[in-house]
């Protein structure tokens with residue numbers, strides 16, 4: 001990423017600033033466990049071509065709950081051993097609170113699959129009122145950010161809380177709350193707008209149009225324009241057609257070496273090749289809040305899919321705070337803890353932080 005691509009009102013936040021590891025992760029059972037992660041970034045399609053697309057389709061099949069259900073006893077065994085390594089955040093509440101004592105908690109929340117349940121129609125992934133209440137409560141206590149693959153405006157329309165930070169398009173579109181946020185008053189934090197991929201906008205629009213055209217012939221496929229990235233949805237496509245749809249995506253992308261593919265839940269996401277992801281967005285937001293080199297911060301990131309792993313990993317590398325993966329099924333993850341579903345996340349957050357005194 002070059003300096004001229006950056007639009008940032010907080011020049012002190014240091015996008016490229018090194019962050020020191022100031023503290024060890026909490027030593028509770030199931031704390032940071034290092035797992036070899038399957039490669040999820042399908043980069044440079046021209047070179048990696050066929051095999052990678054096939055590997056992605058295979059991995060999507062393998063991680064589909066339908067396949068887990070085909071061998072329930074094996075699935076149960078695997079889950080038991082996984083949950084020992086990634087215990088429920090609800091059960092570990094006291095340990096988590098102990099580890100965060102005396103530190104400033106900063107909350108990072110993914111949207112789809114974390115704050116809202118996964119549904120077939122991405123336009124109808126609404127957040128419940130009780131979840132909104134919980135997030136509002138959280139934001140009164142801690143700086144809170146939504147970090148999502150969605151376009152920032154769209155996710156704002158779902159969440160409708162002005163007091164939050166929003167990092168849309170996988171962190172390529174970050175906007176902070178207005179200056180009257182309580183976390184700005186007399187503090188180091190500054191208002192922020194950050195769009196490191198703005199030069200890609202025309203290219204993304206072009207690719208979006210082409211993908212819409214190319215995928216028309218695949219029943220159930222849909223394409224979503226997330227401003228700095230594009231999602232091609234597989235959820236409503238017959239599994240037998242996944243390979244074909246992935247080939248369509250590949251055929252469009254081969255003309256755009258400056259774009260790359262990542263994988264989410266039954267979705268392929270097309271985004272600029274800049275070195276930016278949810279982990280970098282987390283780091284950027286911490287720096288914007290004045291916590292770049294601070295040992296007294298305790299970031300908590302809750303997310304459900306592969307793109308959230310960059311943030312989980314960032315926390316592990318910083319040795320601060322922890323990640324919570326929302327999943328009913330065992331997944332290779334750098335998160336420390338787990339929650340089963342968005343409802344659990346709502347209940348957990350509400351009971352965990354509902355009574356916490358604001359600083």
Ligand SMILES: O=P(O)(O)OC[C@H]1O[C@H](O[C@H]2O[C@H](CO)[C@@H](O)[C@H](O)[C@H]2O)[C@H](O)[C@@H](O)[C@@H]1O
Pocket residue numbers: 110111112113117118119120121122125147148149150224226231233234235264265266267269305307
């Ligand atoms: O980073 P996230 O907030 O998790 O966003 C990632 C993608 O989420 C959305 O897709 C997912 O949720 C849809 C609605 O429940 C579901 O239909 C789809 O299968 C999931 O992949 C969103 O529509 C995508 O654009 C985001 O990239």
